[in-house]
Amino acid sequence: MIFFRSAVFGPFIVIASLSSAAISSAAMASAQPFSLVKITLWDKGKEAAMTTDQGIGMTSGNSSATMGLKLSRTSVKAGEVVFRVKNGSQDIVHEMVVFPYKKGQDIPYSEKDSRIDEDAAGHLGEVSELDPGQKGELKISLKPGTYVLACNIAGHYMAGMWALLTVK
Numbered sequence: 001m002i003f004f005r006s007a008v009f010g011p012f013i014v015i016a017s018l019s020s021a022a023i024s025s026a027a028m029a030s031a032q033p034f035s036l037v038k039i040t041l042w043d044k045g046k047e048a049a050m051t052t053d054q055g056i057g058m059t060s061g062n063s064s065a066t067m068g069l070k071l072s073r074t075s076v077k078a079g080e081v082v083f084r085v086k087n088g089s090q091d092i093v094h095e096m097v098v099f100p101y102k103k104g105q106d107i108p109y110s111e112k113d114s115r116i117d118e119d120a121a122g123h124l125g126e127v128s129e130l131d132p133g134q135k136g137e138l139k140i141s142l143k144p145g146t147y148v149l150a151c152n153i154a155g156h157y158m159a160g161m162w163a164l165l166t167v168k
């Protein structure tokens, strides 16, 4: 058979000789079922003066933020995504909320509450209110696009506690 001469088709020949149960477990072992993003929530301590002008699209970005999210990766494949979140702060409660993002769009924001308006912004899921040192996990399915990961404790988004994630 001509397939035996092709390295590309080799794996199919091996699988074809197995039972159907073996095929599905082999497929599961080789295909990664989800993308993992590890996130550390950080800050410079509760004594640090919080910045207030570090929202998305604001002139300074969040380069001088006193709190933020550190991502193990900023790009993942579309499909199931697991966010494994740890609050690395010594003394401040943080969380991680996922929103869709379109370039040039302002994130709906409530000045009154000093928070992103979660309903208007299209809240997709969250690991809410982690105490210092605490961990949490969120698994959601994401389509290709850009997403905002933000902490929506009052004041934290404008302090610069957000990051962008690209889904391809």
Ligand SMILES: [Cu+2]
Pocket (backbone or CB within 6 Å): 067, 093, 094, 095, 151, 152, 153, 156, 161
């Ligand atoms: Cu926070």
